Amino acid sequence: MSTTESSSKYDNLEKMPLFDLLKNINKEDQTVPLAVEKAIPSIQKLVEEIVKRMKNGGRLFYIGAGTSGRLGIVDASECPPTYGVPHGMVIGLMAGGDEAIRKAVEYAEDDFEQAWKDLQAFDINEKDTVIGIAASGRTPYVIGGLNDARKAGMLTGCIVCNEGSKVAAAAEFPVEVVVGPEFVTGSTRMKSGTAQKLVLNMVSTSVMIQLGKVRGNKMVDMQLSNHKLVNRAINMVMEATSVSEEKAKELLDEYGSVREAVDHYMQESN
Known part of the structure; x- marks a missing residue:
């Protein structure tokens, strides 16, 4: 059984006092940054390669399903207002399309071919980078997209929360952040989602800094939109x-x- 699907350390949650529920969720959440810290060398390697491509005109694509896909879309959508980059420079795609951002699309993540079709709609090329996001590390949409992107010469990376996954095997520069069992068994929107968000923050922020979008500690290119x-x-x-x-x-x-x-x-x- 994968780590993300293993049984919670806690049981009888429905009988647990509210204060204890909150305290124990928080206790588990505190372990996430430590798990991310262990992955910093892998994150560094990925960012270094992304920057090389983007300095040469490349773009950054995130592909995922469910919570993972939504996190990629959030990260991509915040790059233009924060750093003043074009909207097409960092792009988030998820299984099921835009409809799935708000409402789950049944079986969308089980299609091995759809991610590549979604990527091709953007005229993806060998200058671009594709990062697959999948807590389980076994999402067909992500595996297929990474395999096809890698065959076509794109740089590929991933963010997963299990060791030795198929998604990691499909990526040239995998990032594995193993956060252990979720508080609610299998609910990977919790610790796994938090870990993915932290890594995405690190990737996009460090990439933008390396591309010169920050001066000192200021977002000097931010859009003045409010x-x-x-x-x-x-x-x-x-x-x-x-x-x-x-x-x-x-x-x-x-x-x-x-x-x-x-x-x-x-x-x-x-």
Whole structure:
């Protein structure tokens, strides 16, 4: 039996006092970052290869099913507003398509061929990277997609929560984060999902930093798409240039991003 399907360390959950339920869920959650830490060398290797491809014009694709697929879509969708990259640079795909984001599509994940069809709709090429996300490590949609992508010359990686899985075997750069039995037996949206989210944070953030999308510790290319982000940008420009709030607003209105506003101001000042 796979680790993700093994029986919970806890039993009679329906009889457990609410405080104990919450405390024990939290106790299990605290083990997840330690499991992710063990996988850092594998994550590093994957990120290094992704950056090489993306510096040459490549894109990053996530493929998954269920919770894993949704996590990939969330990570991909947050890259443009956070780092100002084009929407087609990081793409999340899941078994069952967009409909499955909100409602499970029966048996969609059992199709070995569909992921490759979904990827081909984006004219995928050898510059691109495909990361398969599957807690179990045995999702047909992910296995098939990785196998086909690897045959076609794409860089392939994966994020799984079992050792020695078929998904890991299909990926050139596998990341295995073994978090142990779930609090509710087999409910991989819990610890496994948390582990996948942590790894995705690490992958996309470190990739974007390596691509120059962060200056110091600031998101200088973020999209100014709401009042909160505009106010954050104003403060960033003020901090970097020592100009007034009014002047910072003027610079952002004129140049559209923190990076451009600061760079143009510094050039003009010199």
